[in-house]
Amino acid sequence: MSLKILFLDELRGFYRSKVMLVLWLGLPVLGAILFLWGPDTGDEIPFTVLSALLLSSIGGTLASVMLAVSIINEKEKRVYDLFLIRPIRRGDILISKFLAVYLCIAIAGMLALALGVSIDYYRMGGTPEAVSEHLLESVVLTLSMMAMASAAGVLIGVISPTVLVGAVIVIYGGNQISVLPVLPELLGYESNLALSVIISGVTTAVLMGLSVFIFNRKQF
Amino acid sequence: MTETTSDSANFKARYLLRGIMTRCEPFVKFDNVSKSYGNFTVLTDISLELGRGDVFGYIGPNGAGKTTTIKSLVGLITDFSGRLTINGMDMPDQKDRIHRLMGYLPQKVSFQEWRTVEHTLATMGRLSGVDVAEIESRIEHVLGVVGMSDSRHRKVKELSGGNVQKVGLAQAMLHSPQLLVLDEPLSGLDPASRYQVKEIIKELNKGETTVFFSSHILSDVQDVATKIGILGWGRILALGNLHELEEEFGTPRVLNIEFSEDNSDPDVIAAMEGVTDVTTTVPTGLRVRISDERDMDEVSDRIVRTLLNQGCRIRKFTPSTPSLDELYMRYVNRGGQA
Structure with a gap:
Protein backbone atom coordinates (compact mmCIF):
# COMPACT_ATOMS: atom_id res chain seq x y z
CA MET A 1 0.00 0.00 0.00
CA SER A 2 2.73 2.45 0.97
CA LEU A 3 4.61 1.65 -2.26
CA LYS A 4 1.55 2.56 -4.33
CA ILE A 5 1.04 5.85 -2.46
CA LEU A 6 4.71 6.76 -2.71
CA PHE A 7 4.97 5.75 -6.38
CA LEU A 8 1.96 7.83 -7.45
CA ASP A 9 3.30 10.68 -5.40
CA GLU A 10 6.78 10.58 -6.89
CA LEU A 11 5.32 10.22 -10.35
CA ARG A 12 3.32 13.39 -9.78
CA GLY A 13 6.51 15.17 -8.76
CA PHE A 14 8.76 13.93 -11.55
CA TYR A 15 6.52 14.09 -14.58
CA ARG A 16 6.10 17.83 -14.20
CA SER A 17 9.74 18.57 -13.45
CA LYS A 18 11.90 20.60 -15.84
CA VAL A 19 14.28 17.69 -16.38
CA MET A 20 11.39 15.56 -17.53
CA LEU A 21 10.30 18.30 -19.90
CA VAL A 22 13.75 18.12 -21.44
CA LEU A 23 13.45 14.36 -21.72
CA TRP A 24 9.92 14.32 -23.10
CA LEU A 25 10.25 17.14 -25.60
CA GLY A 26 13.89 18.12 -25.83
CA LEU A 27 15.36 14.77 -26.73
CA PRO A 28 13.08 13.98 -29.68
CA VAL A 29 13.58 17.52 -30.95
CA LEU A 30 17.36 17.28 -30.53
CA GLY A 31 17.29 13.93 -32.31
CA ALA A 32 15.29 15.42 -35.16
CA ILE A 33 17.71 18.35 -35.49
CA LEU A 34 20.75 16.07 -35.48
CA PHE A 35 19.12 13.79 -37.99
CA LEU A 36 17.94 16.45 -40.42
CA TRP A 37 21.05 18.64 -40.30
CA GLY A 38 23.71 16.12 -39.40
CA PRO A 39 26.46 15.88 -42.01
CA ASP A 40 26.72 12.11 -42.54
CA THR A 41 23.94 10.33 -40.75
CA GLY A 42 20.94 11.35 -42.80
CA ASP A 43 20.98 8.60 -45.36
CA GLU A 44 22.69 5.85 -43.38
CA ILE A 45 21.09 5.61 -39.94
CA PRO A 46 17.32 5.53 -39.63
CA PHE A 47 15.99 8.17 -37.26
CA THR A 48 14.46 5.47 -35.06
CA VAL A 49 17.87 4.01 -34.31
CA LEU A 50 19.38 7.45 -33.76
CA SER A 51 16.64 8.26 -31.26
CA ALA A 52 17.24 5.00 -29.41
CA LEU A 53 20.98 5.72 -29.20
CA LEU A 54 20.36 9.25 -27.97
CA LEU A 55 17.87 8.18 -25.35
CA SER A 56 19.93 5.37 -23.97
CA SER A 57 22.98 7.61 -23.54
CA ILE A 58 21.65 11.09 -22.71
CA GLY A 59 18.34 9.87 -21.26
CA GLY A 60 20.02 7.26 -19.08
CA THR A 61 22.54 9.78 -17.79
CA LEU A 62 19.83 12.34 -17.09
CA ALA A 63 17.72 9.78 -15.26
CA SER A 64 20.59 8.62 -13.08
CA VAL A 65 21.71 12.19 -12.31
CA MET A 66 18.14 13.16 -11.51
CA LEU A 67 17.64 10.21 -9.16
CA ALA A 68 21.01 10.58 -7.45
CA VAL A 69 20.64 14.34 -6.96
CA SER A 70 17.06 14.00 -5.76
CA ILE A 71 17.96 11.37 -3.16
CA ILE A 72 21.10 13.20 -1.95
CA ASN A 73 19.20 16.49 -1.68
CA GLU A 74 16.37 14.92 0.25
CA LYS A 75 18.82 13.17 2.56
CA GLU A 76 20.67 16.45 3.19
CA LYS A 77 17.47 18.38 3.86
CA ARG A 78 16.21 15.57 6.07
CA VAL A 79 13.02 15.18 4.03
CA TYR A 80 13.07 11.44 4.72
CA ASP A 81 12.72 11.87 8.47
CA LEU A 82 8.99 12.42 8.07
CA PHE A 83 8.62 9.32 5.91
CA LEU A 84 10.77 7.08 8.06
CA ILE A 85 8.75 7.68 11.22
CA ARG A 86 5.67 6.34 9.51
CA PRO A 87 4.71 2.66 9.25
CA ILE A 88 6.22 2.08 5.82
CA ARG A 89 9.06 -0.06 4.50
CA ARG A 90 12.15 2.07 4.01
CA GLY A 91 12.93 0.39 0.70
CA ASP A 92 9.59 1.56 -0.71
CA ILE A 93 10.91 5.13 -0.74
CA LEU A 94 13.72 4.16 -3.11
CA ILE A 95 11.71 1.70 -5.20
CA SER A 96 8.93 4.26 -5.74
CA LYS A 97 11.45 6.86 -6.92
CA PHE A 98 13.09 4.36 -9.25
CA LEU A 99 9.77 3.25 -10.73
CA ALA A 100 8.51 6.82 -11.17
CA VAL A 101 11.63 8.03 -12.99
CA TYR A 102 11.92 4.85 -14.98
CA LEU A 103 8.32 5.08 -16.13
CA CYS A 104 8.80 8.71 -17.13
CA ILE A 105 11.92 8.05 -19.16
CA ALA A 106 10.41 4.92 -20.67
CA ILE A 107 7.51 7.03 -21.92
CA ALA A 108 9.97 9.63 -23.19
CA GLY A 109 11.81 6.84 -24.97
CA MET A 110 8.66 5.54 -26.58
CA LEU A 111 7.71 9.06 -27.67
CA ALA A 112 11.09 9.60 -29.28
CA LEU A 113 11.01 6.23 -30.99
CA ALA A 114 7.47 6.85 -32.21
CA LEU A 115 8.62 10.16 -33.65
CA GLY A 116 11.56 8.37 -35.26
CA VAL A 117 9.34 5.77 -36.84
CA SER A 118 6.98 8.48 -38.11
CA ILE A 119 9.79 10.50 -39.66
CA ASP A 120 11.36 7.43 -41.24
CA TYR A 121 7.98 6.37 -42.59
CA TYR A 122 7.38 9.82 -44.06
CA ARG A 123 10.88 10.08 -45.54
CA MET A 124 10.97 6.66 -47.12
CA GLY A 125 7.33 6.36 -48.06
CA GLY A 126 6.74 3.34 -45.79
CA THR A 127 8.36 1.65 -42.83
CA PRO A 128 11.98 1.13 -43.84
CA GLU A 129 13.49 -2.30 -43.51
CA ALA A 130 16.26 -1.07 -41.22
CA VAL A 131 13.68 0.33 -38.84
CA SER A 132 11.55 -2.79 -38.67
CA GLU A 133 14.67 -4.90 -38.23
CA HIS A 134 16.08 -2.83 -35.42
CA LEU A 135 12.95 -1.47 -33.78
CA LEU A 136 12.45 -4.27 -31.25
CA GLU A 137 16.15 -4.40 -30.42
CA SER A 138 16.28 -0.62 -30.06
CA VAL A 139 13.29 -0.56 -27.74
CA VAL A 140 14.51 -3.41 -25.55
CA LEU A 141 18.08 -2.17 -25.30
CA THR A 142 16.99 1.39 -24.59
CA LEU A 143 14.68 0.28 -21.79
CA SER A 144 17.31 -2.08 -20.36
CA MET A 145 20.04 0.54 -20.33
CA MET A 146 17.73 3.10 -18.78
CA ALA A 147 16.73 0.67 -16.04
CA MET A 148 20.36 0.06 -15.16
CA ALA A 149 21.25 3.74 -15.28
CA SER A 150 18.30 4.57 -13.03
CA ALA A 151 19.22 1.85 -10.53
CA ALA A 152 22.82 3.10 -10.54
CA GLY A 153 21.47 6.60 -9.84
CA VAL A 154 19.55 5.30 -6.83
CA LEU A 155 22.61 3.52 -5.41
CA ILE A 156 24.84 6.55 -5.95
CA GLY A 157 22.20 8.73 -4.30
CA VAL A 158 22.11 6.47 -1.25
CA ILE A 159 25.88 6.24 -0.76
CA SER A 160 27.03 9.73 -1.79
CA PRO A 161 27.45 12.32 0.97
CA THR A 162 27.04 15.40 -1.24
CA VAL A 163 25.44 16.37 -4.53
CA LEU A 164 28.85 17.18 -6.03
CA VAL A 165 30.29 13.77 -5.20
CA GLY A 166 27.11 12.10 -6.46
CA ALA A 167 27.15 14.00 -9.76
CA VAL A 168 30.82 13.17 -10.36
CA ILE A 169 30.27 9.45 -9.66
CA VAL A 170 27.20 9.36 -11.92
CA ILE A 171 28.91 11.12 -14.81
CA TYR A 172 32.23 9.29 -14.61
CA GLY A 173 31.13 5.94 -13.28
CA GLY A 174 27.40 5.37 -13.30
CA ASN A 175 26.94 5.89 -17.00
CA GLN A 176 29.62 3.35 -17.88
CA ILE A 177 27.42 0.64 -16.48
CA SER A 178 25.03 0.92 -19.42
CA VAL A 179 27.63 -0.77 -21.59
CA LEU A 180 26.96 -4.07 -19.78
CA PRO A 181 24.04 -5.27 -21.98
CA VAL A 182 26.16 -4.97 -25.13
CA LEU A 183 29.32 -6.28 -23.50
CA PRO A 184 29.10 -9.78 -25.06
CA GLU A 185 28.84 -8.14 -28.48
CA LEU A 186 31.77 -5.85 -27.75
CA LEU A 187 33.82 -8.87 -26.72
CA GLY A 188 33.20 -10.42 -30.11
CA TYR A 189 30.31 -12.79 -29.32
CA GLU A 190 27.24 -12.89 -31.49
CA SER A 191 24.54 -10.36 -30.67
CA ASN A 192 22.03 -11.92 -28.30
CA LEU A 193 19.09 -9.81 -27.22
CA ALA A 194 17.88 -12.26 -24.57
CA LEU A 195 21.32 -12.34 -22.93
CA SER A 196 21.44 -8.53 -22.93
CA VAL A 197 18.04 -8.37 -21.24
CA ILE A 198 19.09 -10.92 -18.62
CA ILE A 199 22.34 -9.03 -17.90
CA SER A 200 20.56 -5.70 -17.49
CA GLY A 201 17.70 -7.21 -15.46
CA VAL A 202 20.07 -8.89 -13.02
CA THR A 203 22.28 -5.78 -12.78
CA THR A 204 19.26 -3.57 -12.10
CA ALA A 205 17.97 -5.94 -9.42
CA VAL A 206 21.40 -6.18 -7.75
CA LEU A 207 21.86 -2.40 -7.73
CA MET A 208 18.39 -1.80 -6.30
CA GLY A 209 18.79 -4.59 -3.74
CA LEU A 210 22.09 -3.11 -2.60
CA SER A 211 20.55 0.37 -2.38
CA VAL A 212 17.67 -0.86 -0.23
CA PHE A 213 20.03 -2.88 1.98
CA ILE A 214 22.25 0.15 2.66
CA PHE A 215 19.27 2.49 3.12
CA ASN A 216 17.68 0.08 5.62
CA ARG A 217 20.82 0.06 7.76
CA LYS A 218 21.35 3.80 7.59
CA GLN A 219 21.06 5.84 10.82
CA PHE A 220 19.31 9.16 10.24
CA MET B 1 -18.29 -27.73 31.32
CA THR B 2 -16.70 -26.70 34.62
CA GLU B 3 -13.32 -26.61 32.94
CA THR B 4 -14.65 -24.39 30.16
CA THR B 5 -16.17 -21.96 32.64
CA SER B 6 -12.92 -21.89 34.56
CA ASP B 7 -10.93 -21.27 31.35
CA SER B 8 -13.26 -18.45 30.43
CA ALA B 9 -12.92 -16.90 33.89
CA ASN B 10 -9.13 -17.22 33.69
CA PHE B 11 -9.14 -15.63 30.28
CA LYS B 12 -11.26 -12.72 31.52
CA ALA B 13 -9.02 -12.30 34.58
CA ARG B 14 -5.90 -12.31 32.40
CA TYR B 15 -7.52 -9.86 29.99
CA LEU B 16 -8.50 -7.50 32.81
CA LEU B 17 -5.10 -7.81 34.43
CA ARG B 18 -3.42 -7.06 31.12
CA GLY B 19 -5.62 -3.99 30.73
CA ILE B 20 -4.74 -2.77 34.22
CA MET B 21 -1.04 -3.51 33.67
CA GLU B 248 15.71 18.47 44.92
CA PHE B 249 18.06 21.38 44.56
CA GLY B 250 17.10 23.02 47.83
CA THR B 251 16.92 26.30 46.01
CA PRO B 252 16.50 29.39 48.16
CA ARG B 253 13.38 31.51 47.75
CA VAL B 254 13.55 34.91 46.18
CA LEU B 255 11.94 38.21 47.22
CA ASN B 256 11.29 40.81 44.56
CA ILE B 257 10.97 44.31 46.06
CA GLU B 258 9.99 47.41 44.10
CA PHE B 259 10.22 50.93 45.59
CA SER B 260 8.26 54.09 44.93
CA GLU B 261 11.03 55.85 46.85
CA ASP B 262 14.40 54.11 47.04
CA ASN B 263 16.73 54.90 49.94
CA SER B 264 17.83 51.30 50.43
CA ASP B 265 21.31 50.15 51.28
CA PRO B 266 21.71 46.72 49.61
CA ASP B 267 24.86 45.96 51.63
CA VAL B 268 22.90 46.16 54.87
CA ILE B 269 20.28 43.76 53.53
CA ALA B 270 22.95 41.40 52.20
CA ALA B 271 24.59 41.28 55.63
CA MET B 272 21.38 40.17 57.31
CA GLU B 273 21.10 36.65 58.69
CA GLY B 274 19.22 34.27 56.35
CA VAL B 275 19.99 36.33 53.23
CA THR B 276 22.38 34.82 50.68
CA ASP B 277 22.42 37.36 47.91
CA VAL B 278 21.05 40.81 46.99
CA THR B 279 20.95 42.34 43.52
CA THR B 280 19.50 45.66 42.43
CA THR B 281 16.88 45.64 39.74
CA VAL B 282 15.79 48.26 37.22
CA PRO B 283 14.31 50.85 37.70
CA THR B 284 14.26 50.84 41.50
CA GLY B 285 14.19 47.57 43.31
CA LEU B 286 15.98 44.70 44.96
CA ARG B 287 16.07 40.98 44.41
CA VAL B 288 16.83 39.18 47.65
CA ARG B 289 17.61 35.47 47.97
CA ILE B 290 16.67 33.71 51.16
CA SER B 291 18.83 30.74 52.12
CA ASP B 292 16.10 28.59 53.62
CA GLU B 293 12.45 28.83 52.60
CA ARG B 294 11.39 27.84 56.13
CA ASP B 295 12.77 31.19 57.31
CA MET B 296 10.89 33.12 54.65
CA ASP B 297 8.30 34.75 56.93
CA GLU B 298 10.75 35.72 59.62
CA VAL B 299 13.42 37.04 57.21
CA SER B 300 10.80 38.92 55.13
CA ASP B 301 9.56 40.66 58.25
CA ARG B 302 13.09 41.80 59.19
CA ILE B 303 13.82 43.00 55.64
CA VAL B 304 10.63 45.10 55.50
CA ARG B 305 11.37 46.72 58.86
CA THR B 306 14.96 47.49 57.84
CA LEU B 307 13.90 49.03 54.53
CA LEU B 308 11.24 51.17 56.18
CA ASN B 309 13.83 52.31 58.73
CA GLN B 310 16.10 53.28 55.83
CA GLY B 311 13.30 55.56 54.57
CA CYS B 312 12.18 53.46 51.64
CA ARG B 313 8.60 53.47 50.38
CA ILE B 314 7.69 49.97 49.16
CA ARG B 315 5.38 49.65 46.15
CA LYS B 316 5.59 45.84 45.70
CA PHE B 317 6.87 43.04 47.85
CA THR B 318 6.59 39.70 46.04
CA PRO B 319 8.04 36.38 47.12
CA SER B 320 8.74 34.23 44.06
CA THR B 321 10.05 30.80 43.32
CA PRO B 322 13.12 30.67 41.08
CA SER B 323 12.48 30.50 37.36
CA LEU B 324 13.28 27.43 35.36
CA ASP B 325 16.16 29.41 33.85
CA GLU B 326 17.76 29.73 37.28
CA LEU B 327 17.18 26.10 38.14
CA TYR B 328 18.48 25.05 34.76
CA MET B 329 21.71 27.02 35.17
CA ARG B 330 22.27 25.55 38.62
CA TYR B 331 21.70 22.00 37.43
CA VAL B 332 23.89 22.49 34.39
CA ASN B 333 26.65 24.10 36.45
CA ARG B 334 26.46 21.34 39.03
CA GLY B 335 26.48 18.71 36.24
CA GLY B 336 29.47 20.34 34.59
CA GLN B 337 31.44 20.33 37.82
CA ALA B 338 30.61 16.67 38.53
Missing part, protein backbone atom coordinates in the same frame (compact mmCIF):
# COMPACT_ATOMS: atom_id res chain seq x y z
CA THR B 22 -1.08 -1.63 30.37
CA ARG B 23 -2.63 1.38 32.10
CA CYS B 24 -0.12 1.23 34.94
CA GLU B 25 2.92 0.70 32.75
CA PRO B 26 4.74 3.84 31.72
CA PHE B 27 3.71 4.88 28.24
CA VAL B 28 7.27 5.82 27.31
CA LYS B 29 10.18 4.18 29.06
CA PHE B 30 13.89 4.74 28.54
CA ASP B 31 15.89 2.13 30.39
CA ASN B 32 19.64 2.85 30.45
CA VAL B 33 19.67 4.03 26.85
CA SER B 34 23.16 4.91 25.64
CA LYS B 35 24.45 5.92 22.26
CA SER B 36 27.97 6.47 20.97
CA TYR B 37 29.48 7.55 17.69
CA GLY B 38 32.78 5.69 17.65
CA ASN B 39 34.58 6.68 20.84
CA PHE B 40 32.34 9.69 21.39
CA THR B 41 29.51 8.97 23.80
CA VAL B 42 26.44 11.12 23.18
CA LEU B 43 23.99 9.54 25.63
CA THR B 44 24.90 7.71 28.83
CA ASP B 45 22.34 5.55 30.63
CA ILE B 46 19.29 7.66 29.96
CA SER B 47 16.44 6.38 32.09
CA LEU B 48 13.07 8.08 32.32
CA GLU B 49 9.42 7.18 32.37
CA LEU B 50 6.41 9.07 31.08
CA GLY B 51 2.81 8.25 31.75
CA ARG B 52 -0.09 8.74 29.38
CA GLY B 53 -0.95 12.40 29.07
CA ASP B 54 2.37 13.70 30.38
CA VAL B 55 3.79 16.77 28.67
CA PHE B 56 7.52 16.28 28.97
CA GLY B 57 9.82 19.24 28.42
CA TYR B 58 13.35 18.18 27.58
CA ILE B 59 15.97 20.88 28.04
CA GLY B 60 19.72 21.03 27.91
CA PRO B 61 22.60 22.96 26.40
CA ASN B 62 23.59 22.63 22.73
CA GLY B 63 25.20 19.27 22.03
CA ALA B 64 23.84 17.73 25.22
CA GLY B 65 22.15 14.93 23.27
CA LYS B 66 18.52 16.09 23.11
CA THR B 67 18.10 15.43 19.40
CA THR B 68 19.88 12.07 19.66
CA THR B 69 17.45 11.08 22.42
CA ILE B 70 14.52 12.15 20.27
CA LYS B 71 15.82 10.37 17.18
CA SER B 72 16.19 7.19 19.21
CA LEU B 73 12.65 7.63 20.50
CA VAL B 74 11.18 7.96 17.02
CA GLY B 75 13.31 5.20 15.49
CA LEU B 76 15.56 7.26 13.24
CA ILE B 77 18.51 6.04 15.28
CA THR B 78 18.26 2.34 16.03
CA ASP B 79 21.76 1.32 17.09
CA PHE B 80 21.53 2.48 20.70
CA SER B 81 22.08 0.21 23.70
CA GLY B 82 19.62 -0.23 26.56
CA ARG B 83 15.88 -0.61 26.19
CA LEU B 84 13.31 1.83 24.93
CA THR B 85 9.63 0.95 25.02
CA ILE B 86 6.52 2.82 23.95
CA ASN B 87 3.18 1.49 25.13
CA GLY B 88 5.01 -1.71 26.09
CA MET B 89 6.45 -2.20 22.60
CA ASP B 90 10.17 -2.24 21.96
CA MET B 91 11.83 0.31 19.76
CA PRO B 92 13.21 -0.46 17.20
CA ASP B 93 12.00 -4.09 17.01
CA GLN B 94 8.33 -3.11 16.84
CA LYS B 95 8.76 0.25 15.23
CA ASP B 96 6.08 -0.26 12.58
CA ARG B 97 3.46 -0.69 15.30
CA ILE B 98 4.92 2.13 17.36
CA HIS B 99 4.95 4.48 14.38
CA ARG B 100 1.17 4.15 14.11
CA LEU B 101 0.92 5.74 17.57
CA MET B 102 3.41 8.49 16.95
CA GLY B 103 3.60 11.95 15.42
CA TYR B 104 6.95 13.68 15.00
CA LEU B 105 8.11 17.18 14.23
CA PRO B 106 11.86 17.32 13.53
CA GLN B 107 14.06 20.24 14.53
CA LYS B 108 14.47 21.33 10.92
CA VAL B 109 11.33 20.26 9.15
CA SER B 110 11.66 19.92 5.41
CA PHE B 111 9.26 18.85 2.71
CA GLN B 112 9.58 18.14 -0.98
CA GLU B 113 9.21 21.66 -2.28
CA TRP B 114 7.12 20.97 -5.34
CA ARG B 115 4.24 19.85 -3.16
CA THR B 116 1.36 22.00 -2.00
CA VAL B 117 0.51 22.06 1.69
CA GLU B 118 -2.57 19.94 1.02
CA HIS B 119 -0.66 17.40 -1.06
CA THR B 120 2.03 17.14 1.63
CA LEU B 121 -0.52 16.49 4.34
CA ALA B 122 -2.51 14.06 2.21
CA THR B 123 0.57 11.94 1.55
CA MET B 124 1.73 11.99 5.16
CA GLY B 125 -1.77 11.16 6.38
CA ARG B 126 -2.21 8.27 3.99
CA LEU B 127 1.19 6.86 4.95
CA SER B 128 0.20 7.09 8.61
CA GLY B 129 -2.88 5.03 7.88
CA VAL B 130 -5.57 7.74 7.73
CA ASP B 131 -8.46 6.50 5.63
CA VAL B 132 -9.02 8.14 2.21
CA ALA B 133 -12.54 9.11 3.24
CA GLU B 134 -11.28 10.90 6.33
CA ILE B 135 -8.20 12.60 4.95
CA GLU B 136 -9.96 15.72 3.67
CA SER B 137 -11.63 16.46 6.99
CA ARG B 138 -8.46 15.70 8.94
CA ILE B 139 -6.44 18.11 6.77
CA GLU B 140 -9.08 20.79 7.24
CA HIS B 141 -9.04 20.22 10.99
CA VAL B 142 -5.26 20.32 11.55
CA LEU B 143 -4.78 23.31 9.24
CA GLY B 144 -7.47 25.08 11.23
CA VAL B 145 -5.71 24.19 14.50
CA VAL B 146 -2.38 25.66 13.35
CA GLY B 147 -4.08 28.61 11.66
CA MET B 148 -3.00 27.74 8.13
CA SER B 149 -6.34 27.10 6.42
CA ASP B 150 -5.70 29.89 3.91
CA SER B 151 -2.44 28.30 2.80
CA ARG B 152 -3.92 24.94 1.92
CA HIS B 153 -3.27 25.26 -1.82
CA ARG B 154 0.06 27.08 -1.59
CA LYS B 155 3.31 25.37 -2.48
CA VAL B 156 5.56 24.54 0.45
CA LYS B 157 8.46 26.47 -1.13
CA GLU B 158 6.39 29.66 -1.00
CA LEU B 159 5.92 29.47 2.78
CA SER B 160 7.96 31.31 5.42
CA GLY B 161 10.10 29.29 7.86
CA GLY B 162 7.55 29.75 10.63
CA ASN B 163 4.70 28.55 8.44
CA VAL B 164 6.69 25.50 7.29
CA GLN B 165 7.13 24.74 10.99
CA LYS B 166 3.36 24.96 11.42
CA VAL B 167 2.77 22.60 8.50
CA GLY B 168 5.27 20.32 10.22
CA LEU B 169 3.18 20.42 13.37
CA ALA B 170 0.03 19.81 11.31
CA GLN B 171 1.48 16.66 9.73
CA ALA B 172 2.52 15.42 13.17
CA MET B 173 -1.04 15.76 14.50
CA LEU B 174 -2.80 14.58 11.36
CA HIS B 175 -3.45 10.99 12.43
CA SER B 176 -4.31 11.90 16.06
CA PRO B 177 -1.24 10.21 17.51
CA GLN B 178 -1.09 9.05 21.12
CA LEU B 179 2.51 10.23 21.38
CA LEU B 180 3.65 13.50 19.88
CA VAL B 181 7.40 14.04 19.69
CA LEU B 182 8.44 17.61 18.96
CA ASP B 183 12.08 18.63 18.55
CA GLU B 184 12.36 22.37 19.23
CA PRO B 185 8.80 23.09 18.08
CA LEU B 186 8.93 26.72 19.19
CA SER B 187 12.19 27.79 17.62
CA GLY B 188 11.82 30.13 14.68
CA LEU B 189 8.27 31.12 15.59
CA ASP B 190 7.12 34.65 16.33
CA PRO B 191 5.64 35.32 19.80
CA ALA B 192 2.04 34.95 18.58
CA SER B 193 2.79 31.62 16.92
CA ARG B 194 4.69 30.43 19.98
CA TYR B 195 1.68 31.22 22.12
CA GLN B 196 -0.53 29.40 19.61
CA VAL B 197 1.64 26.28 19.61
CA LYS B 198 1.77 26.23 23.41
CA GLU B 199 -2.02 26.41 23.49
CA ILE B 200 -2.17 23.51 21.02
CA ILE B 201 0.09 21.44 23.27
CA LYS B 202 -2.06 22.24 26.30
CA GLU B 203 -5.18 21.30 24.34
CA LEU B 204 -3.64 18.02 23.18
CA ASN B 205 -2.76 17.26 26.76
CA LYS B 206 -6.42 17.54 27.73
CA GLY B 207 -7.12 14.77 25.23
CA GLU B 208 -4.52 12.53 26.94
CA THR B 209 -1.94 12.85 24.17
CA THR B 210 1.53 12.31 25.57
CA VAL B 211 3.88 15.05 24.39
CA PHE B 212 7.68 14.82 24.43
CA PHE B 213 9.25 18.08 23.37
CA SER B 214 12.64 19.71 23.54
CA SER B 215 13.21 23.43 23.73
CA HIS B 216 15.81 26.08 24.38
CA ILE B 217 13.15 28.52 25.49
CA LEU B 218 12.83 27.62 29.13
CA SER B 219 9.91 29.88 29.90
CA ASP B 220 7.93 28.00 27.27
CA VAL B 221 8.81 24.69 28.88
CA GLN B 222 7.76 26.12 32.24
CA ASP B 223 4.43 27.17 30.71
CA VAL B 224 3.36 23.82 29.29
CA ALA B 225 5.40 20.94 30.69
CA THR B 226 3.97 18.75 33.42
CA LYS B 227 7.32 17.03 33.73
CA ILE B 228 10.78 18.36 32.98
CA GLY B 229 14.04 16.62 32.18
CA ILE B 230 17.34 18.47 32.21
CA LEU B 231 20.02 16.88 30.07
CA GLY B 232 23.70 17.74 30.23
CA TRP B 233 26.73 15.98 28.78
CA GLY B 234 24.59 13.06 27.68
CA ARG B 235 23.18 12.40 31.15
CA ILE B 236 19.89 13.23 32.81
CA LEU B 237 20.80 15.83 35.44
CA ALA B 238 17.31 16.29 36.83
CA LEU B 239 13.85 14.87 36.31
CA GLY B 240 10.50 15.81 37.73
CA ASN B 241 7.97 18.62 37.77
CA LEU B 242 9.11 22.15 38.54
CA HIS B 243 8.29 21.85 42.23
CA GLU B 244 10.23 18.60 42.54
CA LEU B 245 13.23 20.13 40.80
CA GLU B 246 13.19 23.08 43.21
CA GLU B 247 13.00 20.75 46.19
